[in-house]
Amino acid sequence: MKEMIDVMITEAAIQKRIEELAEEISHDYHGLTLSLICVLKGGVIFLSDLSRKLAVDVEMDFMDVSSYGSDTVSSGIVRIDKDLARPITGKHVLLIEDILDTGQTLSRLIRHLTAQNPASLKVCTLLDKPERRVAQDVVPEYIGFTIPDNFVVGYGLDYAQKYRQLPYIGAVRFEK
Ligand code: PRP
Numbered sequence: 001m002k003e004m005i006d007v008m009i010t011e012a013a014i015q016k017r018i019e020e021l022a023e024e025i026s027h028d029y030h031g032l033t034l035s036l037i038c039v040l041k042g043g044v045i046f047l048s049d050l051s052r053k054l055a056v057d058v059e060m061d062f063m064d065v066s067s068y069g070s071d072t073v074s075s076g077i078v079r080i081d082k083d084l085a086r087p088i089t090g091k092h093v094l095l096i097e098d099i100l101d102t103g104q105t106l107s108r109l110i111r112h113l114t115a116q117n118p119a120s121l122k123v124c125t126l127l128d129k130p131e132r133r134v135a136q137d138v139v140p141e142y143i144g145f146t147i148p149d150n151f152v153v154g155y156g157l158d159y160a161q162k163y164r165q166l167p168y169i170g171a172v173r174f175e176k
Contacts, residue, residue, distance in 0.1 A: 005170035022053030042098035078108040103135030
């Protein structure tokens, strides 16, 4: 089977929404230094574009996690493969994700980061798939687009590690 990609959210729509989010975030954190924590690998393109539109001082750090279980339905076990390089105690932290799906990744990360007593901890996700949510405790402050339960790629998101570099979000369709 070959996969075909249908454009779902255009490059222009993504960039416009990022400008809106950046304005809102810059307003909310006015006068503060914001610690952006990117969840690898998918979040890196969003972090890169969003951070360059922010009008506040930012610091950046990265975490990498992996989920166990079958390929599409997460088992809920999330292992931290790479932790922060610097502590976040007393800092204003914004977690940057490409997609919030079952919520299990962010739920685990929020528990892990809260233990360090940041001054604040919020979530910014480009995409939200609320239909798939399992972890009800994850409520993102900033959402780019709410999408239906399609298999999406591009703008950081992969299918078998491919398509992360696409400048748009595409829905994957399989053809014989
Ligand atoms: C994706 C995405 C989130 C997570 C969301 O990462 O980047 O981190 O899944 O899913 P959840 O809400 O069901 O936990 P993935 O494990 O595909 O890793 P990648 O970013 O390195 O591709």
